[in-house]
Amino acid sequence: MKVLIVDDELDVEQLYRQRFRKEIKAGELEMMFAFSATDAMSVLAELAPMDIVLVLSDINMPGLTGFDLLKFTKEKYPHLNVVMVSAYGDADNMNRASSLGASGFLVKPIDFTLLKEKIFSI
Amino acid sequence: MSNSISFDFLIKVLRKVFLFQNLPDHLVKQLSESITTQEFEAGKAIIEKGDEGNAMFVIISGKVKIHDGNEVVAEINEGNFFGEMALLDGEPRSMSVTAIEHTVVAIINRNDFFNVLNDFPAISKNIITQLTRHLRAQNDVLIAQWRSREKELNDLVEKRTEELANKNSELMLVLDNLKLSQQQLVQQEKLASLGQLTAGIAHEIKNPLNFVNNFSQLSLELLEEFKELTDETERAEILTDLKNNLEKINNHGKRADSIVKNMLNHSRTRNDDKQLADLNKMSDEFLHLAYHGMFANNPDFSCYMKTNFAEKLPKVNVFSQDISRVLLNLFNNAMYAVNKRKKLGVMGYEPSVSVTTSTVNNCVLIEVEDNGTGIPETMKDKIFEPFFTTKPSGEGTGLGLSLSYDIITQSHKGKLSVESVVGQYTKFIIQIPV
Structure with missing residues (x-):
C-alpha cells in the first residue's frame, strides 16, 4: 500500500516514518513525500503504474494550496483517495474539502491511531 | 490789498506780529501796501505740503492748524504767522496749513518780504528767534510724538509678547x-497588526508544538521498545532515532520560543536599547507570520514565498520590535496586493512575495517584492503620509507605511524607498547602515 504525504513542513517525513515504523518495516505500507502541491503533482504524474492509494495533503501551503491539489487530483485521478489535513478545523474548510471530493478531513495535531485506521480501511 | 480790510487795521495787525515788532513805520506802511488778503472757510487748505513756497502768511483773524497729514504740529491764531520757512530756504512746503475756523490771512510775497529784509536787516534777529521758536515747538511735538509712539510700541510689544506666551502655552498643550x-x-x-497576526502566531506556534509533542511521544515509545530489544543493531538504530528526535524537539521548541519572543517584542512598548539582530532570521519569521495571518483571515489566500538571503549578512544594531513592525507591515501589504490581483481571476497568475537581503556600501538592504496590483505613479508620493490608505474603511489605519518610514529614516538613519509598475510589481527597499 502506497501513500503520498504532502506538507510544507520538512520534518513531517521523519515524524510519519517513525509513526509508521512498524508498518513500513513489515512492508505493509510505503510512504512518499512531497513538500508542496506542485511537487505532489509531478510525483503523481511520474508514477506508473499508479499504485498509490491515498494522498494525505495539508491545506495551507505556500503557492498552490491543498485545495488546488485536491481539485487537480480528483480531476486527473478520480479513483485516488484524498484526505485533507489542516490546523483549522472550521466548517468552511471541511465543507469545501468534501464538496471537492475529499474522502476525509483530519485536524492537526493528527491522531495517528485514527489515521492508521483510515489508511488500512481503504 | 483787499477792500474789506482797512489799511490802518492792517498796519495795526502787522505791528502786533512779533516779526515786524521793531520795523520803522515807513516800512510797515510799505509792506502793508503790497499785501493782499484772502479768506478761507473752516476746513479749507491754505498751504499744501509740497507746494512751492513763494509767500508767507499773517493771520488777521481766525485760527489754523499746521499739520503733516493727520499729525497736527501746532494750532495758531490771529497775530501769528506761518510759511516763512519755505520762503527763507526756497524748499517746498514741509507742512500743510488748514483753516480750523473762518480765517483771514495777509499774504506777504517773497519779493516784498526780501525788500523789507534788505531795508531793515535787524528783523533777521526776529526771524531767527521766530524760527528757533518754531523749530523748538516742532521739536517738542516730535519728541512727544516719539515718546508716545515709543510707549505705544512698548505696550504693543508687551501685549504681543503676552499673546505669544499664551499662544505658546496653548500650543504646548496641543502638542x-x-x-x-x-x-x-x-x-x-501595533494592536491592529498584532490582531492580524494572532492567527498566524497561533498557527506558527501550533506547528512546532505539534512536532514537540509528537517527537517526544514517539521517543517514549522508542525507549520502551529499546528496553525489550536485545539485538545490538536494532538498539543502535533506535538510539539514532532517539537522538534525531531530541534534536527535532529542541529545534521546534526553539522555533516556538522565538515566535513568542517576537510577538512579545512586537507589542511591548519600546525599550531604549538597540540590539544586534539577524535580519535574515527576522525577515524569514515575519514573512511566515504574515503569511499565516493572511491565510487565517482569508482561507482562499495563498502565495509563493521566495527568500534570497545573503549568506554572510552582518548583524545590525536595531530596535528589533520596530524593525519587525516594518517587516510585518511590508509583508502584509505585499500579500494584500497579490491577493487583490489574484481576485481579479486572471488565468495563470501565480501570486508571489519575495524577500531578498544583501549588503551594499556598508548598508544592509532588505527588498520586499510582490507581483501584486502595483502602485500608480500618482500615489507613490502619498503612501508614506499618515492616514493614507487605499484599503476599504476599517481595514487599514493608514499608519503602517508612515510609521515604517519614520522607523527606518529617523530611528535607524536609513532609507525606505519604493519601486512599482501597476499590474506588474511593487518593491520596497529598506536600507539600514551597518
Missing part, C-alpha cells in the same frame, strides 16, 4: 495632546 494621540495611534496600529 502634548498630539503626542498623546500619536502614542495612542501607534499603540492602536
